[in-house]
Amino acid sequence: MSPQYLSPGVYIEEVDRGSKPIEAAGTSVAAFVGFTEKRPEGNNGEPFLVTNWTQYTSAFGGFVPGAYLPLSVYGYFLNGGGICYIQSVAVLGNGTAAADAPAAKGVAQLPGKNPQITAAVEVTAQVGGQVAVTVEDGSADDVFKLTVTSGDTTETFENLTLNKGRGVRNAVDVVNKESKLIKLKELETSAPTAERRPAAGSYTVGTALAVASTTALAVSAQTFEGDVTARVGVQGLEAVDEVTMVIVPDLMTAFQAGQIGRDDVKAVQLAVMAHCEKMKDRVAILDSLPDMTPQQVNDWRMNEANYDSKYAALYYPWIWIANPLAGQDGQASMVKVPPSGHMAGLYARVDGERGVHKAPANEILRGAVKLETNVTKGEQDILNPNGINCIRAFPGRGIRVWGARTLSSDPSWRYVNVRRLFCMVEKSIERGTQWVVFEPNDPVLWAKVRRDVSAFLSTIWRTGALFGLSESEAFYVKCDAENNPKEERDLGRLFIDIGISPVKPAEFVVFRIGQMG
DSSP states (O other): OOOOOOSSSOOOOOOOOSOOOOOOOOOOEEEEEEEESOOOTTOSSOOEEEOSHHHHHHHHOSOOTTOSHHHHHHHHHHTTOOEEEEEEEEEOSTTSGGGGOOSOTTEEEEOBSSTTOSOSEEEEEOSSSOEEEEEEEOSSTTOEEEEEEETTEEEEEEEEBSOOSTTOOBHHHHHHHHOSSEEEEEOOOOSOHHHHSBOSEEEEESOTTOGGGGGGSOOOHHHHHOBTTTTBTGGGGGGOTTOOEEEOTHHHHHHHTTSSOHHHHHHHHHHHHHHHHHHSSOEEEEEOOTTOOHHHHHHIIIIIIOOOBTTEEEEESOEEEEOTTTTSTTOOSEEEEOSHHHHHHHHHHHHHHTOTTSOSOSOBOTTOOEESSOOOHHHHHHHGGGTEEEEEEETTTEEEEOOOBOBOSOGGGOBHHHHHHHHHHHHHHHHHTGGGTTSOOSHHHHHHHHHHHHHHHHHHHHTTOBOOSSHHHHEEEEOSTTTSOHHHHHTTOOOOEEEEOBOOOOOSOOOOOOOOO
16 A cells, blocks of 8 residues: 655655575584483473583583483584584483493393393403404204404304303303403303393493493383473474474483383384474484394394485494593593494584585594404495495595485485485575465466565575576476466465475596597
8 A cells, every 4th residue: 555645745664575595404413312421400301502612511421421411512612513502311420310320331131042030140341442242053952152352353152052060162261261351150040041041132331331320210101202291302393393304312221221112212213204304394313223243234224224215324334533521430442433423413414514504424523543343345235225324434535425315215315415405495485485375376476576585596506405506407486377377376375386406426537438449
């Protein structure tokens, strides 16, 4: 409606004729769910914003035995992360329940072969750091083989049994006499020897993070899944719109401490993926289980977990980093941690240096000293097509991330950078076009929407995020009478069809070389 001019004079009117620019949404905000030393005053586990390591230590304390989250957050900032939210689902600092944990650090109970027997033998680590114990079946039901590994040291004990008497290799006697890494103690049970011997499998003992301290806490899958109403756990992140990455490193702490099982790990990781799929603006960075061989992680991925999500990426193997608690209470100089926190920082670094369209791969993983397993090219030939992103060590090139795939079976969403680019574009357009709501749904509005969205996508194209030598090859925006007929306008609907052509990473570079002439 035009203003009324009743007296002579000069009048100035501000007319809204320019475009309303759409600003690109942020892509580098991580959310960490896990255990901390303490919480800020008044915080009961709700998301808490920190922007650097000093802010984190002021609010949540420092490194603490029994928690991977502090190490993951430190690795996040080390690799280029700048903003993150912390959700402390359990406190392991002094004066909490964890302070009353049994002095069983470095102790694990191996389950019996019969599922009804909860534990067969107790293993105590005799060295600082992690000790991996592998149990294999022997020539008879009551015979087994033990392989013990710590760092570069490996011990093998064959033809062991829990039987006693002359001529038998009693496991407790043999291992306690010969091993420099562990000590065994048989637990009392009246079951036959063949049933109470340790079950075949791989077990972690005496971790450098003393995960046994979590046994004083009531940790379960629900602890991590949380509740949106109380704003705790993964579901509580629905209230934080800025989050673009979700990491749950202490899921593995609880697993190593025996608080949760493999099915619980799967349940929590599925819950994280479901959260990201529901929100549609973030991705889950998942860790593989610890102490897995390439074949075991492939079996976990394809047969046991069997994930399928375009909003998640899985990384293998775990990484060794310098232990900030070295020398304290027998802590080793190195500690093995899940890579998800360091990967989140790498995502942020690549976003800042190159853009979200650049695959977060072929980049140095800062802080990683060595790998849990050195994956070979042949092994990655099996893992990569199944969406298991490998971290590998290359002579003269350091430890690099050598995979950029999601866990999706849909080829359109094969790559992490494509998924994250669409998350950014969708969120940016949603935020930047809120002014359209309740405007008159007519050709004038259609033209304004086309202009604003096209201007935004043109900017994205010029950064190299879209494929095409011209804007028409890179994207299109359609908003006219054809996709907004009268019957749709009568229902109060406005449709804008957008198509973009994202760049895909050159995952396989092939030089074709032949003789000339």
